[in-house]
Amino acid sequence: MSKPSSFSLRGRKALVAIKDERDATIVRRQFERLGIDIVAWEPGAKIDCRPDVTLIDDDFLPLTSPVQRAVLGRSPVIALLGTETPSRLKLVLELDPASFLVKPLRSAGIYAALVLAFERSERTSELKQQVVKLEQRLRSRRVVLAAVLQVMHTHALAEPAAFALIRRAAMEQRKTIEELSAEITAKGSLPAQRALS
């Protein structure tokens, strides 16, 4: 299934915590136009939904509950800024917002803030996954190096040929190089030299 376009917002659910009724009305009207469902929330109250995005007024910061901060961390956050003072921005940064709007709100800007937030969140999520993969590969580098040295010694091969042997064997066995290297170092099971031919 293809991922939803960041430009199409229909059917998404937003947790909204806004202090000023005029700002809240503008958000409600604009979200209705965009087909976004709103769940009104006031910090302190329990969050009993899984929002796709959260709009939070900086007047509600800081959030004292670690549980609430964790819930908000699962989806993009859009901060509503009433002031640009560093002390307030520091509180906002604790939520790692994906986008922001400046109060008093206008209908203009809300769509762009949402699209940027969803897109930023998507890209950050992809980057995090990449980082996890790279960290795993970094951790297994020591194992791969040990396996290459073992194959070099056992088969009297130079380093490039030993690595090529492990890579080819991994492909044949449908394993990653890291998995096969771990087997080589743990069990001493070496790829057959014929795989080189």
Place this chain on the structure above:
Amino acid sequence: MTKPSIPVGIICSQHGPYQAMGREILKSAMMAVDEINEQDEFDFAISAHVRDPRGIISEYHTVCDDLIRNVGVEHIIGCYTSASRKQVLPIVERTDRLLWYPARYEGFECSDNVIYVGASPNHNVLPLVRYVLDNLSREIFCVGSNYVWTWETNRVTRELVTAARGKILAERLLELGESAVGHIVDEIVRRRPPVVFNTLVGSSSYDFIRAFHAATSAAGLDIPMLSCSLCEPELKIAGPASAGCITSSAYFESIQLPENRAFVARWKARHGEHSSPSVDGQSAYVAVYLLARALQRAGTSDIGEVRRAAAGHRYNSPQGPVWIDGSNNHCVLTPRLAVSNAEGQFDIFWEAEAPVRPDPYLTQLDIAASPARDGTLPNAPHLRVVK
């Protein structure tokens, strides 16, 4: 007894790159003002204060400021390009005035201080592209003016075409007013695309249409051209080369409704037998009537009251029944498709069964919906038809 007068600002460029359209808008708006001032139905007269920003973008801000500060208008009709509307928007929002914007535009805006009388993107781009995908081709060659209307029209077109497993063969852009179109026409003749989508505006479009017609005729090619903006006065400017263009619009002079026949007759009596109203001009006419009717119903020129009075109030206009959707301040209207003929008119071959709600953010657009393959014209599955 003299009726009380309500001042209304009219902003349209009578000079500059899109002066032709500006003049059409002014002619139609003034025709509506004169009609309203003569009718007993209205217990007030409209006092029109016309300003000409001469197509200079920064001038829109200046003339709008002048109308609000010095004349004291609460309602303004006008602006043509999105860039001009964006210049006016901060002032009307800050001072809480109401802009009645007649032009069709690319959407993705919804100010409480604007009434969007022209077509939304779901009224013009969607029916046209659906028609092409269903009936002509899944490969489109795009050529347009390098500004927001083309960018957004091309984006929507690309999404629809890609979802239908089609292809945008090219996306060629020219600066506004550019007349060097030869290299694009050469490329079209060389590549022979099945369809060309023209989103050029003003003189660039007329130059392109003439060069395209000459080159494809010489090469023995019959490539359909598409447009979301071409209108009757432009067909006259571009000449016979403009025949055969498949065009999407809410208004054509050839609409066979009693209200339109009467409107066209009044227009010709006023501007000459050989002149034609345009889609944006007719929309300005509609805007003045929607404003006047809302003023009458509200009994005040207060913009909040007028906006509420305008919402949902049906007006049988030349283009058919229209009304303002109170949830987004855009106009409910009837999309149509037509093909231009050698007489400088459009032959309408499709219209929605009923007026269609505006969808300025294309929220209801289902990109993944595949076009029908039965050869029918664009219809209900992709358009929200309202009764």
